[in-house]
Amino acid sequence: MSHIALVTLVVRDYDEAIAFYTDALGFELVEDTDRGDGTRWVVVRPPGSGRDTALLLARAADEAQRASVGGQTGGRVGFFLHTADFAADHARMTAAGVRFLEEPRHEPYGSVAVFEDLYGNRWDLLQPK
DSSP, X not given: OOOOOXXXXXXXXXXXXXXXXXXXXXXXXXXXXXXXXXXXXXXXXXXXXXXXXXXXEEEOOSHHHHHHTTOTTTTSEEEEEEOSOHHHHHHHXXXXXXXXXXXXXXXXXXXXXXXXXXXXOEEEEEEEO
């Protein structure tokens, strides 16, 4: 086994999730295929990440899944987005309306700030040292 290819993120709506991840975070839409049963296979990933880990955006199908939207990691930071230019990406994301929960911090391991996606999932924007 060489790497994790996809991580599923349960979302409320395909199109609003695609818009957030592509417009606000700058991800690229890799695939959006209608599966013919009312569901879609939607994959997004950061640009330049090659074929490394991507997100599968899966629309909640029932009440239990809808209840998990935004809380899949129990309120903890569950996703870590690395950047090579923290200041530029932080500024771009802030201008795009991304809600940061704290001011940027400069830790021994790098520059970091926690933000929420459109559903409340917590992410670290992180430029490792």
